[in-house]
Amino acid sequence: xxxxxxxxxxxxxxxxxxxxxxxxxxxxxxxxxxxxxxxxxxxxxxxxxxxxxxxxxxxxxxxxxxxxxxxxxxxxxxxxxxxxxxxxxxxxxxxxxxxxxxxxxxxxxxxxxxxxxxxxxxxxxxxxxxxxxxxxxxxxxxxxxxxxxxxxxxxxxxxxxxxxxxxxxxxxxxxxxxxxxxxxxxxxxxxxxxxxxxxxxxxxxxxxxxxxxxxxxxxxxxxxxxxxxxxxxxxxxxxxxxxxxxxxxxxxxxxxxxxxxxxxxxxxxxxxxxxxxxxxxxxxxxxxxxxxxxxxxxxxxxxxxxxxxxxxxxxxxxxxxxxxxxxxxxxxxxxxxxxxxxxxxxxxxxxxxxxxxxxxxxxxxxxxxxxxxxxxxxxxxxxxxxxxxxxxxxxxxxxxxxxxxxxxxxxxxxxxxxxxxxx
DNA sequence: TCTGGGGTCCTAGGACCC
DNA sequence: TCTGGGGTCCTAGGACCC
Numbered sequence: 238x239x240x241x242x243x244x245x246x247x248x249x250x251x252x253x254x255x256x257x258x259x260x261x262x263x264x265x266x267x268x269x270x271x272x273x274x275x276x277x278x279x280x281x282x283x284x285x286x287x288x289x290x291x292x293x294x295x296x297x298x299x300x301x302x303x304x305x306x307x308x309x310x311x312x313x314x315x316x317x318x319x320x321x322x323x324x325x326x327x328x329x330x331x332x333x334x335x336x337x338x339x340x341x342x343x344x345x346x347x348x349x350x351x352x353x354x355x356x357x358x359x360x361x362x363x364x365x366x367x368x369x370x371x372x373x374x375x376x377x378x379x380x381x382x383x384x385x386x387x388x389x390x391x392x393x394x395x396x397x398x399x400x401x402x403x404x405x406x407x408x409x410x411x412x413x414x415x416x417x418x419x420x421x422x423x424x425x426x427x428x429x430x431x432x433x434x435x436x437x438x439x440x441x442x443x444x445x446x447x448x449x450x451x452x453x454x455x456x457x458x459x460x461x462x463x464x465x466x467x468x469x470x471x472x473x474x475x476x477x478x479x480x481x482x483x484x485x486x487x488x489x490x491x492x493x494x495x496x497x498x499x500x501x502x503x504x505x506x507x508x509x510x511x512x513x514x515x516x517x518x519x520x521x522x523x524x525x526x527x528x529x530x531x532x533x534x535x536x537x538x539x540x541x542x543x544x545x546x547x548x549x550x551x552x553x554x555x556x557x558x559x560x561x562x563x564x565x566x567x568x569x570x571x572x573x574x575x576x577x578x579x580x581x582x583x584x585x586x587x588x589x590x591x592x593x594x595x596x597x598x599x600x601x602x603x604x605x606x607x608x609x610x611x612x613x614x615x616x617x618x619x620x621x622x623x624x625x626x627x628x629x630x631x632x633x634x635x636x637x638x639x640x641x642x643x644x645x646x647x648x649x650x651x652x653x654x655x656x657x658x659x660x
Numbered sequence: 661t662c663t664g665g666g667g668t669c670c671t672a673g674g675a676c677c678c
Numbered sequence: 679t680c681t682g683g684g685g686t687c688c689t690a691g692g693a694c695c696c
Contacts (some may be wrong), residue, residue, distance in 0.1 A: 272662095274662070275663050292663095293662050293663050297661070333675070340695075423695080426693065426694050427691075457670065482667080484667075486667075487665090582665090
């Protein structure tokens with residue numbers, strides 16, 4: 238039998254915000270989405286006073302005021318760096334591991350050669366807290382889906398000490414399935430849980446005992462795999478060598494709607510540049526790209542429009558100039574006057590490892606000019622993103638994100654380094 | 661007034677081929 | 679009046695994840 242562990246950081250973004258700001262330790266903390274729109278992470282105290290996931294900031298102003306809630310704009314430079322530290326530590330303790338998201342990691346605990354796995358997990362949990370300052374919970378199960386489920390219960394149970402092991406306590410599996418609502422099962426989202434509830438399937442236990450043919454018909458092979466995993470049959474293996482990305486995207490909602498083409502263009506140039514940088518960092522090139530712009534779907538009074546266009550590159554590229562140029566041509570092609578644009582984005586598609594992209598028929602050698610891009614990346618890495626850019630930025634930047642409560646980049650910017658003072 | 665961004669996988673349907 | 683069956687490739691859309 239396989240043994241998977243899921244290590245999940247507790248309230249990750251809120252925990253990161255607290256790391257370098259001890260004065261937040263005793264206050265409820267929430268972290269906001271881009272443009273400071275809605276709540277995407279909450280500390281335990283913030284959950285306790287009833288702040289919901291996804292709550293728009295304007296709706297919780299009163300609660301914030303009343304309880305002295307610390308409100309933070311999201312700071313992904315900080316979270317990404319802290320995440321790396323946690324993952325490195327986990328990886329050094331369990332060589333077979335899969336970094337699943339910014340705050341989650343699956344471990345393969347087979348062949349680890351430890352006498353008491355639950356004990357080992359509790360140690361790992363303490364070590365992670367001591368070394369990184371981030372509290373984690375650990376769920377252990379015979380499949381990834383059951384490890385996830387165990388993790389969720391570990392987070393909720395005080396007496397579990399942050400660890401629940403369903404592999405060495407198989408008698409816990411059935412009660413665990415019974416007390417997990419169907420919508421909290423990994424792989425069952427909002428649509429499916431509504432559909433299942435309407436048919437009386439309200440818990441993980443109900444779903445695990447539903448009929449295969451019916452599940453297959455209603456939810457395809459994806460849903461069937463989830464059901465099998467709940468029964469203890471492995472359908473999702475540990476993926477410790479993740480495949481390179483096939484697409485990458487840089488998109489944003491604007492701080493304010495924008496009607497002016499130059500400003501939309503300016504935003505797209507910035508996205509194109511950033512997307513190209515991501516692809517260079519992965520040592521890939523893009524074979525095609527897509528640009529989209531759209532109005533605000535939440536505003537019922539505004540005329541709605543969603544436009545997009547794409548191109549293929551003759552020579553797959555990661556050069557910001559080529560990508561920005563293509564984005565400009567696409568925008569010129571799709572642009573329509575008279576709409577209040579709210580969001581735009583650049584997608585780079587058909588990504589391939591740099592150097593392996595096939596040459597086009599008439600090429601002797603692929604064109605190569607990496608010097609300038611390398612220099613830009615080096616400067617931006619050293620002095621902070623945006624230190625050097627293509628000379629395209631316009632003056633009006635209404636599309637820029639609102640980030641009114643941004644914490645310092647404690648670990649990724651020299652200027653933001655925390656200072657300790659002897660008293 | 662206000663409502664994120666970045667991904668993956670699967671399926672259905674159309675175009676096209678033999 | 680009759681108009682197959684099976685395959686591939688591509689795209690759009692829908693489900694999910696964090």
